[in-house]
Amino acid sequence: MRNKTRLLNILNILLIILTILAALKMLFFGLGLDEEYQVVMAYRNARGDRLFLDMWEPHQSSAFLCSLLMKPYLKLLGTTGVVLYLRVWGTFFHLFISLYLYMVLKAFVRKEYARLLAFIYFNTIPKLIILPEFGIMQVWFYTLLSLFLIRYYTDGRKVRYLVLAALAFALNVLSYPSCVILFPFLLLSLFRFSGREKWRDMGIFTLVCTLCGAGYLGILFTYTDPKELVNTLSHILSGDITHSLSLREKLLSWLRDILRLSVLWAGCRLFALVFSIHKKPDAAKTYCLTLMAACGIVLFYWGVLKVGYPPMHIHLATAAAAGLIARAKARKIQKEAASKAENIPLFLHATTGAILSLLAVAYLTDLNLMESIPHAMPAAIYGTVLLILTLEQKETRKPSGWLLVMLTAWAFTAVFGKGYTLRGGAGNEHVLQSGGIFREGPAAGIISNYIAAYIYNSDWEDWQTYLQDGDSVLIMVDQLSSLGTIQYLFKDVEISHFSIVNPTAYDERLPEYWTLYPEKFPNVIIVDCWYGELMTDPGNWMMRYIEDEFGYTQVNDGKYIRIYRK
Known part of the structure; x- marks a missing residue:
């Protein structure tokens, strides 16, 4: 006993x-x-x-x-x-x-x-x-x-x-x-x-x-x-x-x-x-x-x-x-x-x-x-x-x-x-796969797998270089890419999309939304781009809008993002 x-x-x-x-x-x-x-x-x-x-x-x-x-x-x-x-x-x-x-x-x-x-x-x-x-x-x-x-x-x-x-x-x-x-x-x-x-x-x-x-x-x-x-x-x-x-x-x-x-x-x-x-x-x-x-x-x-x-x-x-x-x-x-x-x-x-x-x-x-x-x-x-x-x-x-x-x-x-265990996904099944840390920003102190942490930290640095407080920003995410909406918290910026759920829609509803709320019209659009190689379909609606209607005057490539500025 x-x-x-x-x-x-x-x-x-x-x-x-x-x-x-x-x-x-x-x-x-x-x-x-x-x-x-x-x-x-x-x-x-x-x-x-x-x-x-x-x-x-x-x-x-x-x-x-x-x-x-x-x-x-x-x-x-x-x-x-x-x-x-x-x-x-x-x-x-x-x-x-x-x-x-x-x-x-x-x-x-x-x-x-x-x-x-x-x-x-x-x-x-x-x-x-x-x-x-x-x-x-x-x-x-x-x-x-x-x-x-x-x-x-x-x-x-x-x-x-x-x-x-x-x-x-x-x-x-x-x-x-x-x-x-x-x-x-x-x-x-x-x-x-x-x-x-x-x-x-x-x-x-x-x-x-x-x-x-x-x-x-x-x-x-x-x-x-x-x-x-x-x-x-x-x-x-x-x-x-x-x-x-x-x-x-x-x-x-x-x-x-x-x-x-x-x-x-x-x-x-x-x-x-x-x-x-x-x-x-x-x-x-x-x-x-x-x-x-x-x-x-x-x-x-x-x-x-x-x-x-x-x-x-x-x-x-x-x-x-x-x-x-x-x-x-x-x-x-x-x-x-x-x-x-x-x-x-x-x-x-x-x-x-x-x-x-x-x-x-x-x-x-x-x-x-x-x-x-x-x-x-x-x-x-x-x-x-x-x-x-x-x-x-x-x-x-x-x-x-x-x-x-x-x-x-x-x-x-x-x-x-x-x-x-972790949520799952490639290289994200358990804690032993974690080899990196988010150093700055909203997720500072969080441990992740090496590549996710490296991309996050690189994107943070690029935001500090190419974006300014007060910008109106639209980030194009599609769930499968490395680009995430958490980046909206990297600077004090206006969020220019009607919904930040990932994935979300990029189509004619965006101009409709901007017509309803003109203050939401973006002056910066960010897309997934690895070392100059575009990681999204150049023929999709968003990319066509950027090239044909957005009227950007400046393009900057970070390590994993491309920034179009109007």
Whole structure:
């Protein structure tokens, strides 16, 4: 017994140390397109560009948090190091929510389980982006929403928790507008659990959400009007080329991913059954072995195949499935431990809501279903709580060994993914490929692969040579090139494109945008060009516009960019 206790203590200490190291890695390693997109979008808003008027980005409603955090930093320090600054804030938010998750869950499951689930939550990062980006913000606010509702129904029905849940839902919708589909589901949950107070609770929740929506529209209508807002929304929808799949194509993609997930899950389940074939079947052992096998698959993808973080998250799907399957046995647990069983429906609804959130995200995102699974991370957490409530009997004095082993294995898997892997792409799959550092500018202090860092630093130097504060600049990016929109923060310049999402459209909509907002007309256009060799199609619309209509008077070649100046 003492040896087991000592081993658990050692593992806990090791988990804490590795978690700290993984958090530091998230602060200092890698810079991806979506992170760059969120930073530049928030920067536009922080320096005065108006939401749904000057800005036509499809995710701009999520810019509020980064924009608020940026404003004091920009006034004090400018843009240098702003990415690292936002990552520190994101880490703080994620830690706070993880601790709050622990505080809530320990009232329903043993502290050992709640602690490990909090570690798992803290070490699971959607898209491996820790600054307040729309993906992780959606997870944060859904987690808070569900935890506030759980507290409301289990802690004396204090109205403040219901109000906080409604506020969290409003922020969830701002982070990912398609999550508005959760509203009827949440009303159904209130109807289900509030009993005699159901109409009052539904009314309070609806009123708070309505006031939040009206307040947001009121802010927008201080500088625009309904007709202009509708026109801008039309421009946003027509100008977004990042989500070009039809509903049919998305459904086919989802079906392929669901089939792949099903095959992998069946393999994990078969492994668990074969492993315990010589012994009496044990539900806890079978579920735990299934999830541990899923963790093994994930580690194989991350550590051996080295495909980067996003492509494989079967362990999260397996955890959610385990809880939902275990729910079918809830009648048995109701007889043995009614005090625990009465909480099962709450966590079932929380799990279901997280799955609906995944569908909302998957509909709008350009990621496939497998890569989107971390957006339903709360489903994995709550599904595991369902599993524990089903398996743990009231009279059990000690935690289940199998559950502890499974949660520990899952926690270390999450730490490995967070601490070792990167977003993916050529030469960007894991931290050992990192050999350069961004020396100046918004990403100063960030470690990346050698060539990415070299190009970034070279472009920074060229900006200091050829561009001036006050220039109106258009950067032509196409996702595949080395040129990124983060360069808009290299100088105090006006951003001349209607949308800084990468990739974005370069066509007749640009002159239309400049007609609407003449102050946005560029006097500088930057294209991808390596040592004098143009890296974009000279026959595309943008290059034809530069040659035929822009009227440039000066051309300068940096190492990796070409600057046309009017």
